[in-house]
Amino acid sequence: MSEGDAKLRKIVYSIVVILWIFAPLYLDNYWTDVLNNVALYAVLGLSLNIILGYGGMFHMGHAAFYAVGAYTTAIINTAWGIPVLWLMPVAGVMAGLFALVVARPIIHLRGDYLLIVTIGMVEIVRIALINNVFGITGGANGIFGVSMPSVFGVTINGIVQPGHFFYLITAFLGITIVLFYLLEHSRFGRALKFLCSDEVAAEGSGINTAGYKLAAFVLGAFWAGMTGTLYAAKITFISPESFSFWESVVMFMIVILGGSGSIPGVLLGAILIIGLPEIFQDLQQYRLLIFGLALVAMMIFRPQGILPPKPHRYPVEDLDESEVAL
């Protein structure tokens, strides 16, 4: 990677960020709402990226954790009226606990086996929600009347005023990007990448591979659960159909198409998978066909994704000689 490349990338990122931040000023409500969805899926994609991108675990049931977060928020909010944004950590913890329980027995499964089990998991969650298992999920109709979030006394109506919700979700997306960037280049992120690259070598180098896989699941689920809160607060009613297997597939595609293990890649993936079909709405019934063909072409010509991760440049030249010690 040359200096010029890095400079160009900085310029492109800055332009995208500026365009994004001022988007509600030049877009109408419909398109702002499209961006809200893009941001929502970007956060979901980033949370799945911890499991699928860094950890290399084929997890296609991420919508289950999203659902646990959204339902936790909806149930507690409608029952006791606790403000929705306060419920974000609660939803995250519930989703994380759920992940801990379901992932523990399946964590040793590899590749396609794990994939099938996680598909089963997300279907079980959806069917359990439809059948109203504990009598608290509202069955197939779901839960209505989740209150809207309010920030500093301003109520954010995600349906009528998507511009307001836009800044809420953008703030969450921004925080997520910064935190996950720090995570990626830390001991934790490296450990996941090691076990993704070669599990036997990782264990042999002293990395608790089973523990880290489980931790990746819990952290990814925690974040998906918090995103579930924002989703419930945005549309104020939730139903099992919002958390179908297809949702999991969409999140999976965002990560794989954009570039597994790469934060810019996942963000681009969210823009392409969520935003692009809206642009091609005129093509009506053909758009899914084009979409499918594009995915097939991608997998053939660029299987690593559009923006695969770049190796991290460790600032070794900043080290003092005294710091280079055995």
Add this chain to the structure above:
Amino acid sequence: MSLLEIKEVTKRFGGLVAVDAVSFDIPEGSVFGLIGPNGAGKTTVFNLITGNYKVDNGRVRFAGEEITNRLTHRIVKLGIARTFQTIRLFANMSLMENVLAGYHCRMRAGPISAMARLPWQVREERRAMGKAMAELDFVGLAAQARNVARNLSYGNQRLLEIARALASNPRLLVLDEPAGGMNEQETASLVDLIFCIRARGITVLLIEHDMSLVMKACEHLVVLEYGKKIAEGLPGEVKQNPLVIEAYLGSEDETDDF
């Protein structure tokens, strides 16, 4: 005092007894060789020490602590590091990152301290980077720290594996056929490297069938055949042992090496 004690260790794969009641002690500070013809069970013994296989019978003690059937990463943390017979590097990662993998068990930052960017976490990262550079320098690969592991030559990949193992600050380093695929010059510098490792106070267990390397580097040898220990002693003695000569007769070129 012996650093590693192996007592009557047995491992069966179905009906095959791969390792049959093998015992030996590795004294601290030595370069110890485990040799034998192909299929003698050397690598199996190795995998029993490092916890990759479960021991069926017998005990393994390290520095006075029972480590039989412990999890591999815990054994590494206690101070046994290894390399692999078939090179297992993180091929698409930089040399720096590969070596950081070894230092992982001596760090403690978790996800929360990383996301909060706590000052001690930043210092720890810096210390890890310094340690990794020092280990790369030790094996002579510091100039290529940013290179990607898969771009290295075969011999250098072996050296990188050794650097990664050393980064975990081991007391015992177990090398599984480190000279495999190396030319004579590389093997000669490997012998020097092994002496440098011992000079750091690290005990070395060498599993090898390149006799020239074993005879030069090792102070003490154990010979395995069909999973049984057939000889033990100084390299000079073992070389004269009729059982050992017979064991190696099956393979012409290795007899020549003797």
